[in-house]
Amino acid sequence: MFGNISSFFSPDMAIDLGTANTLVYVKGKGIVLNEPSVVAYTIKDGVKKALAFGEDAKLMLGRTPGSIEAIRPMREGVIADFDVAEEMIKHFIRKVHKRSTLTKPRVIVCVPHGATPVEKRAIRQSVLSAGARKAGLIAEPIAAAIGAGMPITDPTGSMVVDIGGGTTEVAVMSLGDIVYARSVRVGGDRMDEAVISYLRRQQNLLVGENTAERIKTSIGTARMPDDGRGTSMEIRGRDLLNGVPKETEITQAQVADALAEPVQQICEAVMTALESTPPDLAADIVDRGVMLTGGGALLGDLDMALREQTGLAISVADESLNCVALGTGKSLEYEKQLLHVIDFDS
Ligand SMILES: Nc1ncnc2c1ncn2[C@@H]1O[C@H](COP(=O)(O)OP(=O)(O)OP(=O)(O)O)[C@@H](O)[C@H]1O
Ligand SMILES: [Mg+2]
Secondary structure (H helix, E strand, O other): OOOOHHHHOOOOEEEEEOOOEEEEEEOOOEEEEEEEOOEEEEEEOOEEEEEEEHHHHHHHOOOOOOOEEEEOOEEOOEEOOHHHHHHHHHHHHHHHOOOOOOOOOEEEEEEOOOOOHHHHHHHHHHHHHOOOOEEEEEEHHHHHHHHOOOOOOOOOOEEEEEEOOOOEEEEEEEOOEEEEEEEEOOOHHHHHHHHHHHHHHHHOEEOOHHHHHHHHHHHOEOOOOOOOOOOEEEEEEEEOOOOOEEEEEEEHHHHHHHHHHHHHHHHHHHHHHHHOOOHHHHHHHHHHOEEEEOHHHHOEOHHHHHHHHHOOOEEEOOOOOOHHHHHHHHHHHOOOOOHHHOEOOO
């Protein structure tokens, strides 16, 4: 007679508010939204008005006229532009949240392990003013490990390396919590910048962020190709010598060269983590290997480069781009077992 009573209540939600992508998970449904963390604004008489979010806004990055601004509110894993982030979260929550429900949802968001109390408060505040009834926080490496299906509650050491757009987080976990974590501000964005500066230096060619990212995801590699060249792709940019558009070719070997520094920094972060891990847990990691998550884990041959440098077995998680969102979402489903790692207080 009253229909399904549970449909009047909002299901809990989990948000992976990433530097590059924002994902929303709804309890019982899984990932329902996955969009770039970008907002485009029109600016008229000094007043900003949101024009597009997510995918639509990302297409505008680097292509806006003076009256439009495309902004990425998250930088290096934390909120860089508070108002824009809040508007973006609001938009995404509204997009997935049915208005017909009586209550506001409880929302859990993951935050970098190294986030400061001020940064955590900013994220919590944004989520609350975006319409959440309660906002919980969980450390990103824990979410990544849960999402990758690692047995983090066992009394054994496991290591997860989450390579996102803004940061790489290396964490050693045991008994459901973090024993050691280190975050370095190197990730996909830094790789894109490395490609841009390589092309500027070596070929006097200026390319935008979107082009650099496309080069990286299409032919990017962490290791010099065996034949010293690898495959190649056509790219377009502006010739810095005469200012006109130019088309040229870039090889995998050149991309490997361009990416050498950020790749090295990621390897060093893993080595430092290993050196700082208590010996018994380090021995477990030698046995079990290291799990890579995040979009950066998809860089060609990164697993092999890490294996060569560390001597450890390295695996790339299934659905590595979704691990953190899946893990944050699963933490809702297993809330009782994970109470000690979810922080629902203010
Ligand atoms: N095939 C690929 N090769 C290399 N990099 C890739 C590939 N696919 C995606 N990426 C990169 O992964 C990054 C996005 O990953 P992810 O969604 O995990 O980041 P994020 O969670 O938004 O960032 P963060 O965790 O730092 O806040 C982007 O920089 C993107 O260019
Ligand atoms: Mg991430």
